[in-house]
Amino acid sequence: MFLKRISKWVMIAGVLLIWGVKFIIRPFVYIPVSVKPIVGIAPNLIGSFLLPFGACLFFQRIFRLQSQRDLGLTCLIGLLLVVLNEYLQKIPVFGRTFDYLDIFSSVIGVCIGHWVFGRLMRSREALIG
Numbered sequence: 001m002f003l004k005r006i007s008k009w010v011m012i013a014g015v016l017l018i019w020g021v022k023f024i025i026r027p028f029v030y031i032p033v034s035v036k037p038i039v040g041i042a043p044n045l046i047g048s049f050l051l052p053f054g055a056c057l058f059f060q061r062i063f064r065l066q067s068q069r070d071l072g073l074t075c076l077i078g079l080l081l082v083v084l085n086e087y088l089q090k091i092p093v094f095g096r097t098f099d100y101l102d103i104f105s106s107v108i109g110v111c112i113g114h115w116v117f118g119r120l121m122r123s124r125e126a127l128i129g
Contacts, residue, residue: 002120003065003120003121004056004057006053006120007053007054007056007057011050011053011057014047014049014050015050017046018042018046018047021042021043022043025039026039040101041104041105044106044109045105045106045108046109047082047106047109048078048079048082048105048106048109048110048113049110049112049113049116050113051078051079051082051110052074052075052113052117053117055078056117068118071114071118072114075113075114078110082103082106083103083106086098086099086102086103086106
């Protein structure tokens with residue numbers, strides 16, 4: 001219950017942050033050229049960070065997340081889906097653009113999400129055990 005409650009609030013904050021970047025900052029705020037790459041990868045970084053929290057909140061029946069091994073497998077599957085999505089953007093029909101920087105930011109985001117969620121799992125175990 002502890003992880004699910006935290007996951008709920010992290011997901012809400014993360015989605016609002018992504019929407020803020022995509023729909024408010026990018027279109028309406030002047031962004032200096034030196035900061036544009038960071039603003040460009042921010043949604044991928046944040047979204048990938050949210051993967052273990054979203055799996056805990058929405059897919060508890062599929063991803064149990066009871067051990068570090070479960071967490072690693074969940075993050076790996078999520079990362080593979082994110083990379084697959086990025087490679088599908090090479091197909092011109094979708095009207096999207098492929099970018100290696102998006103993949104790199106997704107890897108960093110998943111690693112940070114894995115680390116943070118893993119620490120939360122260990123702290124929950126310390127409280128219980």
